[in-house]
Amino acid sequence: MTEVKANMAGNVWKVVVKQGDSVEADQDVVILESMKMEIPIATEEAGTVKELKVAEGDFVNEGDIIAIID
Amino acid sequence: MSYVDELRSRVNEIKKGGHEKYHQKNEEKGKLFVRKRLELLFDQDIDVEDAFFANCTDSSLPSDGVVTGIGKINGQNVCVMANDSTVKAGSWGKRTVEKIIRIQETAEKLEIPMLYLVDSAGARITDQIEMFPGRRGAGRIFHNQIKLSGRVPQVCLLFGPSAAGGAYIPAFCDIVIMVDGNASMYLGSPRMAEKVIGEKVSLEEMGGANMHCSVSGCGDVLAKTEEEAIQFGRNYLSYFPANFRNKPKVINPKEVKSFEKNITDLIPENQNAPFNMHDFINRIIDEDSFCEIKKKFAPELITGLARLNGKSIGIIANQPRMKGGVLFPDSADKAAKFIQLCDAFNIPLLFLMDVPGFMIGTKVERAGIIRHGAKMLAAMSEATVPKISVVVRKAYGAGLYAMAGPAFEPDCCLALPTAQIAVMGPEAAVNAVYANKIAELPEEERPAFIQQKQEEYKNDIDIYRLASEMIIDAVVEPDKLRDELTKRYQVYESKNSTFTERKHGVYPV
Structure with missing residues (x-):
């Protein structure tokens, strides 16, 4: 199991996977919007999206858990 | 036994390093013997070795736990000190420290790179008066490193622990290459942390190679194996001159790789x-x-x-x-x-x-x-x-x-x-300048207004305008x-x- 965490503070702009999707390592899970930039957040490990902890429009802080990959 | 036979037999004994059981322990961890490391590091092998007989009257401390000398990397002479962790866990006694200081002084005189192959438990507490506080105690090693910094390249290859004061050797190097799983840097061990501040933590979490290369920034390169670390060190030095007086050598000019997308x-x-x-x-x-x-x-x-x-x-x-x-x-x-x-x-x-x-x-x-x-x-x-x-x-x-x-x-x-050069991007700038104006506008008129202002802003910072201004x-x-x-x-x-x-x-x- 691996936790995908926000690497900087920002707003969730797009969630690009759904619960139950299988993902590869380095695949983007969400795209944050911060400092007016698109910030893709990828999973380090491959697996299945077990849980999405955020929705589009949410504010996340650095270190917040975005998704759990199993 | 003739004089020559005696010399040869002594040399052979010292070259073996510490007790067989410590060699085995290292092998289980994927750690190479110090002399093997040097063989891999140099083009051939170590050319010149000094104080090989350090502490030779004590058979349990061959070379006093450190090899110092000069060999060639990419044809360039370099100085090296390399801990032998089969000898009292690579700990430092009086002669260990003196050997390290002397090879640094040699690097300074010859103006050639200085490499530190670190795998050491730190000071021998039993020898502290001889090796810790004095003018040529361990402090002098760091003083020399600081003096050498910017004069000659200093490279640290970290194969094992570098504990307490010893952790400052990597800290003063230009680059620290760490072997994942074996290399570590810390001021106080996990055991000490538990005793003194009550923290329970693993060595890997507190001072492991992966942590230092990704979180603390004390490590620069994470290598999977010792061979990979040594190879990286050799390649790294090929970009550098021997010292600050020279320019790097021109090496093997190549074309750019070709790609489908330009x-x-x-x-x-x-x-x-x-x-x-x-x-x-x-x-x-x-x-x-x-x-x-x-x-x-x-x-x-x-x-x-x-x-x-x-x-x-x-x-x-x-x-x-x-x-x-x-x-x-x-x-x-x-x-x-x-x-x-x-x-x-x-x-x-x-x-x-x-x-x-x-x-x-x-x-x-x-x-x-x-x-x-x-x-x-x-x-x-x-x-x-x-x-x-x-x-x-x-x-x-x-x-x-x-x-x-x-x-x-x-x-x-x-x-x-x-x-695009500007104090800030068009989105942020329009927001900063026209925030009040935007708020006053009826909601349906806002997007068009914002877009128009952003376009004006983009024209204002047009790159040819900056070229025309000779910026x-x-x-x-x-x-x-x-x-x-x-x-x-x-x-x-x-x-x-x-x-x-x-x-x-x-x-x-």
């Missing part, structure tokens, strides 16, 4: 959309010449050595793929050290800008982003090697300054047609950038300047 196809039109700066770098440098430093630490800024037509350059590039390429306290620190490293050894610098600025918010202000950013500006500003900055896309706010913008005496500031020195076709850079570095080769006259600056550390 640079023009690579850069997204939308300034805010990410792309991978590594793909950009690979399209301007000699094929397979990139030697990345601190890959896992602060990856929003890429730092690495490369070759352009066989000549060493140091690249500092924003990485829009990570954290939008925004500068953070760690990225600024990373840049500051890398710039100093290149400047010290006459390696020209290349800044590739695609930067929205420094990060804002409570977290970074509390972390002192202003003083960390100042370190980067200071190092970049002071660098007197040929210095070229290229505005790839956006260069906003202090990001332009930190990345060798026109005010910081780069030899030239080039722009690609996609460049940038040239606008370059993306796919001709390599040629432009090669020509310009050749032209700037005779540059010989001193930043300013003084004892030294007061650094914003």
